Amino acid sequence: MNLNTLKIVVWLCGLLLLPSVALSDKLNDQRQAFLQAEKYLSEKNEAGFLALGESLADYPLFPYLKYQWLKNHTEQTDQVLAFLSAYKDTRYAPSLRSKWLDYLAENEHWNDFVKHYEVTEDSADDCQFLWAQYQTGKQQQALGEAKRLWILGHSIEKKCQPLFSALANSALLTSDLIWQRFESALRDNNPAVAQSTAFLLKKTDRKSAELWLQLHQKPELIDESRFWLEKTAQTGRLFAHAVARLANSDLDRAIMVWDAKRPNFAIAAESVQRVERKLGLALLAKKDKRSYSHLDKVLLPDEEDRAAKVRAALLEQNWSHVNSALSGLTFAERQEPKWQYWQARALREIGKKQEANAAYAALAKDRSYYGFLAADTANVPYQIIDLPVKLGKDELEQLSEQPDFKACWEFKWLSKDLEARRQWQFAIKNLPKEKLQIAAKLAQQWQWDQIAITTLVKADYWDDMALRFPVLYLNEVQNSAEKHNLDTALLFGLMRQESMMDKNAVSSVGAKGLMQLMPKTAMTIAQSLHEPWQSDNDLFKPELNINYGGYYFRDLLNRFGGHVALASAAYNAGPNRAKKWLPITTAVPADIWIETIPFKETRKYVSTVLSYAIIYQHRLKKGSLKLKNLLRDVTP
Secondary structure (H helix, E strand, C coil), X not given: CCHHHHHHHHHHHHHHCCCCCCHHHHHHHHHHHHHHHHHHHHCCCHHHHHHHHHCCCCCXXXXXXXXXXXXCCCCCHHHHHHHHHHCCCCCXXXXXXXXXXXXXXXXXXXXXXXXXXXXXXXXXXXXXXHHHHHHCCCHHHHHHHHHHHHCCCCCCCHHHHHHHHHHHCCCCCCHHHHHHHHHHHHHCCCHHHHHHHHCCCCHHHHHHHHHHHHHHHCHHHHHCHXXXXXXXXXXXXXXXXXXXXXXXXXXXXXHHHHHHHHHHCCCCHHHHHHHHHHHHHHHHHCCCCCHHHHHCCCCCCCHHHHHHHHHHHHHHCCHHHHHHHHHCCCHHHHCCHHHHHHHHHHHHHCCCHHHHHHHHHHHCCCCCHHHHHHHHHHCCCCCCCXXXXXXXXXXXXXXHCCHHHHHHHHHHHCCCHHHHHHHHHHHHCCCCHHHHHHHHHHHHHCCCHHHHHHHHHHCCCCCCHHHHCCCCCHHHHHHHHHHCCCCHHHHHHHHHHHHCCCCCCECCCCCECCCCECHHHHHHHHHHCCCCCCCHHHHHCHHHHHHHHHHHHHHHHHHCCCCHHHHHHXXXXXXXXXXXXXXXXXXXXXXXXXXXXXXXXXXXXXXXXXXXXXXXXXXXXXXXXXXXXXXXXXXX
């Protein structure tokens, strides 16, 4: 131990012996010592780290420090087990256990592996555990589970190779099992796995597998007779698979071939349903009105299929089909505001006005995009209930004193944002809903608005308007709205949907800041405004980001004739895609156009931005914005 390290340790130990030292001073000293310990760890100064780290045993981030060292010292079995016992409820225990089990597997300590393995959502299918079972005498049980994993058709990870090799050399590997893996791999578009699997087939079956692989790679060859000379148990499935593949590149031809040649093959009902579903969804994505006829043939639809069938009927504007599709929803699905709205709309379209009016009036009480549409149709005011979360005495303080939340605060205080967010998600993972509401208020108190919003969503509580829709950056938003001739509430709605009011938000594709602008777009805007562009980090400045976001949205409005729904879709999916979604011949009602946007994300985005604009209008105590005025028909 060097002299500086010794001085720090002696100083800290002395500090801990002084009962009169203020807690805040002690905490600040611990924070500095923590940072020093981290530095020692990064420098691989183990002596310094161990000496200093142990003196922080009562600091909230001590388990984090201990884990950082132990994850690279998994050979220290006694210390690993002690950590897993003392800190079993921390977020580090599962990760350390996983790394330690990897160490045990690498060193073939199979009995210890089986003894300490724990089944979790993430590890229930762990090949290492099954291989450990195999090695400790439970061969048949392990291989039975291995079959289930093997037929999924996924690439073989290194840890699965010994297990799958044992399966391949056992009597359990039948021809049927090989074909299941082969077909699963091709359905997942993994021809390399399929090809390696085909080598396990008997010679007489490999020719059929080769035909599958050829048609998978070049489905346009489907008309060539050489593929259909022999009729085997796989021929019908091969034809169905080739049609589904062809639909990706030539949808019209796939439909033509399917309709013309399907009677020539014996195709299992499951394969028929898979192809009809594929064709129906592909047509819907292209806004092709033939979609409904194919989705109507899917006899065992899942939730996605049922919703797609309603949208396909709306695309046709065939209200009889809409009614039929809505009746195919489950009871729970029919209670959703979205489907209640379309039921009311369908009732009105087929002339049942009294029933439609009653349905609209009931739905108008809902605070949602569909509720606001219903309110406009029924000509009644919007219903925006505002019931803040009620807190009992000291509930915030009690929650903040729990170890997981204390650790979260420390990460936040030390500007370790990623660790703070990870810790928060762990801290709230198993909280009951009433505690989640308190946690959301705690995040709000910490001025962590995005976290507060998402936590309240997990609590399934929707009525605290100040928490869910904070009025932040009001001056910047008003200035941008005035400069670019935009409604302030609409700009707030856009910003709330884009970033949840997090000025440091970064998307997976690199969009930055409150309005989630791409740096390239922002640079173009800067040039248009004759403003200097320093760096991408300028987008984390609220004033600049909101101003540029307003400029971009106004530009999109100008490009799309002032239509807010089209401009919102373009903001999310890009103007080129939005143009492709425009009707070709006749105008389409805006509500139908939004509901039939091919991208699920963009459908939800547009309806959410519009509903948030109405809510922010309420928060800003304005009342001029009406949804119906923003949703004129979409023209070609």
